[in-house]
Amino acid sequence: MTDKRDEAETNDIPPGALALDQQLCFAVYSAAHAMNRTYKPLLDPYGLTYPQYIVLMALWEEDGRTVKALGETLGLDSGTLSPLLKRLEAAGHIRRARDKADERQVLITLTDKGKAMQGSAIGILKAIRQATGCTVESVRSLTGELQQLTARLEAAARHDTAA
């Protein structure tokens, strides 16, 4: 029923290549969960989740952005951001307001509370560094490798979609 040589076709794939502990995807997936679990106890006292925290980080870099701009920076769409931003607003960290010039857009700005949170972020950053047990240099290189990987995966996705 299947093609003549299911096995022969796999000759450049060594046996055991499907083992979970050899999968880059699973290593990334597990690291992301581990990172999330490390942040959780650090963010819980502030009532923030990790995705909410990175939204604040993005705003500390550049305040007054549109939902779309935030989404592009973070790689999230409105289906994720809209409810998340409402929760951040309800918690008093941000304000949402329609752009007077273009009412399709919603501008997100930090409140004093949201800005003040940046001070606590330093401590969180240090705690995470400690937990990673990595040197500053190895963190930098691993970060760079992951950014490259992400860029290549996104490029591949674009080509597939374009085809």
Add this chain to the structure above:
Amino acid sequence: MTDKRDEAETNDIPPGALALDQQLCFAVYSAAHAMNRTYKPLLDPYGLTYPQYIVLMALWEEDGRTVKALGETLGLDSGTLSPLLKRLEAAGHIRRARDKADERQVLITLTDKGKAMQGSAIGILKAIRQATGCTVESVRSLTGELQQLTARLEAAARHDTAA
């Protein structure tokens, strides 16, 4: 209002250390999303999600495991696995059955359909390798670095909980 020296306190934290593109956590988070998005079009034809796919991978390595054993391998708890496994069962990939010897346990076994999916996994693996644009060696080293990072984060979490 804030302490005397917001700036001085951060002297081992360089300016811009809070920039998103310097965060290892965000690089991991983004890479995980990019990986997921890359898998999606490859898995959609089979009606599988990425987490469902790694459950199958775990079962290809060792069939007939308990929910608990799967959870330990994948780093997921029953709140995640129970409904996921029900969907995999509904789709005909696995069977769930109470262990006769210890009725607290549920044994998960692959159906013929679930086993057959392993053949398609080879093609998916190749497509992912292509999309990563990495050499086999660089994939191996990055995978190893991420596993180390995950291990250290989990170790740190354990110490905190123990304290």
Add this chain to the structure above:
DNA sequence: CAAAATCATATTGCGCACAATCTAATTTTG
């Protein structure tokens, strides 16, 4: 052996994450 403790799994509730769809506002075109 019966009560208590432990264990495996399931359930509930909340918050992402994303596809698909909808609405309203703006821009483009004829």
Add this chain to the structure above:
DNA sequence: CAAAATTAGATTGTGCGCAATATGATTTTG
């Protein structure tokens, strides 16, 4: 300028992911 196309956000539905809790089975203890 009006109709069509585009754009920005919001909404809905499905599936993780996890904390908290519930249920039922097994083991431990008195």
